[in-house]
Amino acid sequence: MCNRDCCEARSPIAKRMAARRLLRLEEEERRKPKLVIPTPQSLFYPFDDVEAMARYIIDVSRIRPRYGLICGSLLGGMISLVEEPVVIPYEDIPNFPAGLEPDCSFVVGTVMGAPIIALANRFYVCDGFNLATCSLPVRVMQLCGVKTIMLTAEAAAVNMMYQLGDIMLIEDHVNVVGMMHQTALEGPCDPRFGSRKFSMVNAYDRDLLEKSLEIGKRMGIQQFLHKGVLACLGGPVFETLAEERMLRTMEVDAVGMSLVPEVIVAHHGGLKVLAFVIISMVANEKENEKDNKDRERDTSLEKSEEVSLEVPPLKLQACSDLIGRLLYHMHHEL
Template structure:
């Protein structure tokens, strides 16, 4: 190590060369890749930050919502039925992330007399959002005062008994993303959100599930209203034939890219959960799968994506009516 006596004994040229070498060493050190320490998911949105988001929504909306609704794009028109709605864009909420879709916002108001906070747009893991962001709307609704939440989404069918537009009430799920060590609960736990360890066995409220089935029967839609198991996949690509067979063997009925992170956050916060999916893509028909003569592999006989049929407006209306009836019956305790 160089010291003062050593430098005094050197010539000016030696000193300049030593200084140059020192600068070169510092430059090489700066060029070396630095170790990246990822931020735990639970630290992205601490309790105080989420609380400020919720306070902004309740202050602007001037209502303390009791029910939360995340309904997906296919039910976007249902938001127009909210009475005296207050629309709060994402960009107005402090520290709330921007959405990919245009006009992303929370809607606060009354639906069938029930005070609700609702949002149409979702954050998806495959779009580059972390799972803490995907479950953030649920956290915000929890701190707004929501005690019951209803979640709806589109899904692809795995069970071959489901047709296009069928409604599947989720009574259990398979968290495939969580099995790959992706969870919004990673990191230190804040007990103000919920406990550190909890069971997901009773995540879906059975009373609400039975109520939905009974209301569906009264509405006359029982022929396309089912119970099923939902699996959360990474997306955005659809599963292969082999993956579909595996999921079917695991008793999965429908798959999608979201829903489960929101259910976990809701159950973690002690909310009652009702979740259902609407089938927007039917399962592959085994009769329409042929073997390639040269490679002996499965070949899918399907239409291009752009020719996929759309969900009937009557089925979408049935979803809106089901949610409306559920809110009315729960709020008035009928």
């Protein structure tokens, strides 16, 4: 039988009060902070996906490259070294991200008989790409069969002795970005890429470094060929005078906003690494030695591009010649 409590629960007033309590609870739940767990960097491109990318490149080019080359925008002309090139646009590769620049592609072919895979348009964190994407081309090259990778980029001088267009072979780096726990290796580690923990000591191959210096001497470019330490900053802004002085006390010779994350992933995958930068901006302190007009330094992107265009063509050509001769040495003499 129906009782008093049953009738009261069914009354219009009781139903409205129950509905209000429910709305209040839902509102309180909505106001609670949500726990957001971002996707770890290492999970953006699983091994099977990267393997499919590499398999597509090999199937299209009919070449299994042994050497990899990633160039900075200023040194994009080095791609012309590749003979009988097979051009594979990013958008054709399964699940490969699109680049911001037009005609982004891998170029597969040979240089003096050495099978090589190259690209000129890398991904940058300051353009909105995560570090997993920035280092993805290295992973793809690794699974294509690359054993030695050569990386180039632009950099701003910290060393006061460096001139515009000088070439600095990298013997070590200071990973400022990595010190802020920014790494492409964050998250679970797939052992097929490399081990979980590893040392970055000797990440830059000493034999290739010394051979590059020897080749440079034979080329007659030793006066603007150096070896030094690169620091990786976040960008896209350039360092301040105080930051530059700090880096100089840390024995840093040049600073850039790319290349180092790629070196870490390459070393993680067991690749031999040769890396160099071309100096596209002299040190801030050196600029301050000029008169007031020259001392006011515009740090806009347009100014950066303007300065880059002032690099002597002879020095740009020296970069291409150095890579070409080193490839010949590695493929035919080792």
